[in-house]
Amino acid sequence: MQGRTSGAVLVALVIAVAAGAVGGVAGGVTVLLLDDDASTAPPDATATPVDTATEEPATPAPATALDAAIHRTLEAVVTVVADTPASRDASGRMSQQRSLGSGVVIDRAGYVITNFHVVSGASELSVVLSTGEERPARLIAHDAPYTDFAVLAIPNQGLRSLRLGDSDALRLGQPVVAVAGAGFTSGNSVKVGVVSGLDQSWVRNAVVLESLVQTDAAVNIGDSGGALINAEGELVGLLTTVVRETPTGLAVEGVSFSQSSNSLRPIIENIIALGVHPRPRLGIEYPFAHHIEVTPEMAAAEGLTHEAGALVTAVDPGSSAAAAGIQPGDHIVAVNEMPVDLATPFVNRLKALEPGQVAELTVLREGRQLVIPVTPRLE
Known part of the structure; x- marks a missing residue:
């Protein structure tokens, strides 16, 4: 599987919305894979010449520390691909369900962290690096149902990783950046926001998720398992849930939750060292x-x-x-x-x-x- 590319045609896209109008912000991007030999070509376009002889070339803005932090993070964020077993549909055709989420390389030894709901029920896992290379992945352990967290392992050649930051040092109004895998886009994505809540809790799937960081970053389907970083490029949260409406049915915008890095740190350490986080x-x-x-x-x-x-x-x-x-x-x-x-x-x-x-x-x-x-x- 290493280095493979997929020519499968995406013929259906289903965005699943969890009960209570709250779901993981990924794992619900589902595509149906059929024939591999279809191809598309870009539409013809006629370019209109533009006279630029008298125009001065634009001067790029100087790179900032945040630019560098985002660039490093993009290299450490992956797309997690979870395939379920192939089955025959009502028409008799074989089909396979594929879910896409995000993950973060947390150790150059090849450990990737993500949300458990991204990989739950998968018969085959892989990750796509920021370079486009696809590598096989295996589930090492998870912490469900106590948290929505899992650790994967992938071949470790040439990986970039993120350092865990101190989520307890976060302050309200502090700028943060959400960096996610491809999801339903053609590449990794970056969204900027601020910390709008600390030590939050939210009920999902009959479990109260705790120690959450709330932000207003525009988190979308496919982002679950992505990185929430501070201005230094440290991982301070794992993107987990986006809220679309309140329990009473009122529409909500600009509310997403991430599992805080400090709550995940002992789980990561135990799973890497012991293969399990005892619960x-x-x-x-x-x-x-x-x-x-x-x-x-x-x-x-x-x-x-x-x-x-x-x-x-x-x-x-x-x-x-x-x-x-x-x-x-x-x-x-x-x-x-x-x-x-x-x-x-x-x-x-x-x-x-x-x-x-x-x-x-x-x-x-x-x-x-x-x-x-x-x-x-x-x-």
Whole structure:
């Protein structure tokens, strides 16, 4: 795959908008790959001669430190290509779904960081460097569902990398630059903005994302996993989410969130050194796959006696939750006597556990309230 180019025709472009009108700012750029032998030619154009004999050549503006920082960042930002297995559509033709996002080379040894939703479900991964060269990639580890973060590895010849900056040093109004991969454009993109919020949180996919940097940079589809840099060219955030409307449905512009560099630093270090960032694993922690967050509307529709919590839908065989006797249909309303609700979902309660700490789950089951201790596995 190294050095390959793709002649596939992009015949469909679908921009996915996540539930709640908030989604990752990439992973939703999806193309359908069909024939490789179609080609296009530029339209004919007749140039109109322009007399420039008396014009003085323009003098380029002097390069600034920010110009240099952006140039270095462009060389370290990649496009992440995630392919799903080929399948046959309703017409009988074979097709393959391809999602595009961004990533950042964080180490010249070949480590690339991105958002987990960019690579989730992919059967094959690759990255396209700023030079246009495509290299194979493999997923080393991810931190889902606790954060939307993943680390990839690629062949390391001739890579440029970014240095992690101190996101705690950011100040409101400070200029920042969002640099992303190709996405739906023909090359890497640059957007300038300011820090408009610090230590922010936002709910996405039944998890409260924390320690976010809010900016007004014009982040778009395909930018997720890109770099947010300061004026020194240091990585202070990983582009993660763009907000299109409020929970009440009001339109929003100029609001995007990045995972802060300081929140990602220990995860990066552990994954590179150990191959994993240890988190409590019960076998019921993934929203939608293992449980559903209960809302008042859902409680009324399903006849539940409690208007919040997490309703278990599946339990991994052999997991600590299975060993403790947790069952599908159990309604978890508290962890260690701390309530589970939309403000602090089940995943966030688990995230707060200390290593080795037992999770005492308060469970409603068939009209009874039970307290079931579960010892999470750290993996």
